[in-house]
Every structure is written in C-alpha cells, then in structure tokens.
Amino acid sequence: MTGDLIPGAPGAAPAATPVDADLVVSLDGVGVRRSGTALLHDVHWRVELDERWVVLGPNGAGKTTLLNLAAGRLHPTTGVAHVLGERIGRTDVNELRMRIGLSTAALAGQVPAEERVADVVVTAAWSVVGRWRESYDPGDEARARALLGQLGVGHLADRPFGTLSEGERKRVQIARALMTDPELLLLDEPAAGLDLGGREDLVARLAELAHDPDAPALVLVTHHVEEIPPGFTHALLLREGAVVAQGLLGDTLTADNLAKTFGLPLTVERHGARWTARAA
Ligand SMILES: Nc1ncnc2c1ncn2[C@@H]1O[C@H](COP(=O)(O)OP(=O)(O)OP(=O)(O)O)[C@@H](O)[C@H]1O
Structure with a gap:
C-alpha cells in the first residue's frame, strides 16, 4: 500500500477511443x-456495473495503484483508462470522484487534519455524522446512522472522528463511501486492522452488498482468499504490476494461478460460497 499519488501527463496518452457506456472501468493497455x-x-481490464471484483496479489503487486487509477487519483503513463465513461487524465476528476466511493487503508489508518470526502471537507474534530448534518438533508442523517449501524459502529455516530480506533474508522469510511450512492465502490483491504469478529461482520456486509442488484460495481482488494465475500463474481490476480489471470472467480482462482501470483504453491478449495487457500 502506498499513500502518495502519481500525477500523470494527460497529454502523453493516446487518442481517445469510444467507450461502452455500460462499462464502469475500462483499461486498455494501461501502464503506470x-x-x-x-x-x-499493459493492463487490460473491464468492469461492468453488475460485477463484483476481487483483486488479489502479494505486497507490492500494484493493487493499490490499480485502485487509485480506477478512482481517478492518478493518470496512466501509457494506454487509455476510462472510469464511468470519463477519460482519466482528460476529465474533471472532482466531478468523477463524486460518483466513486473509496475506502482505503491509507485514509483509515491516519486521522487527517482535514479530509475531503466527496464535496465536503471534514476535520478530525467533527463527529462521525457531523458532515452529514452540515451537508445533507435531515433524512440523510437518519440514513447515515442506519448505515453506521449496519457496519456495527452506530454507537459511534456522535463521537469525534479523530477519537476512533483504526478498525472503527475503517467501518465509518465504508459507511461514508456508501452514503454518497456511488456507481463504483473501491475497497482497499477494508478488513485489515479489524478484529476477528469485525472481519466476519464486514465479509457478511460485503456479501449482502454483492447480492444487492442496486449496489454499485464493487472492487475489493485483499490478500486473503478466505475473505472473498460470497456473491463476488470476478477476480483479477496481479504480480509485479502485471495481470496474471482475470475472469470469473471459479475459473481464475485455480491453484496454478495462485501459485504464479504469490510465488509459492497453494491449494484452493471452495466450501459452499467461501474459498480457502493453503500452502500445498
Ligand atoms: N512513488 C513511487 N516510486 C517508486 N515506486 C513506487 C512508488 N509508489 C509505489 N511504488 C511501488 O509500486 C509497487 C506497487 O505498489 P502498490 O501500493 O500498488 O502495491 P500493493 O499491491 O497495493 O501492495 P500492498 O499489498 O503491500 O499494499 C510497489 O513495489 C511500490 O513500492
């Protein structure tokens, strides 16, 4: 996980090509x-609205870089990237960001003096629901409290954001990301730092989202095959910045592909909707 972002050179990208309006993410030969x-x-990747992707790979594989690209937070050095029909590097990124929910370990792990979430700047001193109280209709605050409740942090709604533990902040961040009704929700290791019960809760909540036809397209970065929530449909395996395999989960999560990805022999098994992986 790297926190700093990489501004690209918009002018260096090739000419625009038409993009399918149903595609949430479309990367064509993208390099950073x-x-x-x-x-x-040379990443080629297409995400459709009803797809739920998990991105797997060892440390340093490029998972966070890929998510930052999909969030419009950095530009490709080569190739062409479209997100929600907008060309990354040629678009008003602030407008695009309003349509994307982003929850990252980097944001959750620190308490920023000031954090821009969608259109609003919040500070660590604000209460968890304070931003919604200031910025949205009263009905939205009730919804925010309900979302926080679903993520197991409803009791923290009136606490200053800066006083929350790392795991609590992560849950609040996911609620925040969902509150903006994003068309694409990007989750970078959301379970990291959560206790065992918290991880199980989060997987269950993500499984609910994955099965909800009104939910946004989902992209989840994790190191743990065991934490792929039921309902996730596709997987992308990255190693050293290159795609090892991608496609439907069942086709992609083979022992061979995982061994190529993680550099050690692994066996994978499916138990109902859940996967497990262990050293062969
Ligand atoms: N500014 C930079 N200059 C040089 N290398 C960088 C820079 N930023 C990131 N990297 C490298 O790019 C690679 C991919 O980083 P990234 O954060 O995308 O990996 P990741 O798959 O998310 O890893 P992790 O699982 O450890 O979070 C890493 O090897 C990282 O050291």
Missing part, C-alpha cells in the same frame, strides 16, 4: 511508471 519503475504494465 514512477521514478523509472513500472508500477503497472
């Missing part, structure tokens, strides 16, 4: 370079 290093290379 930083300080002479290729963080991603």
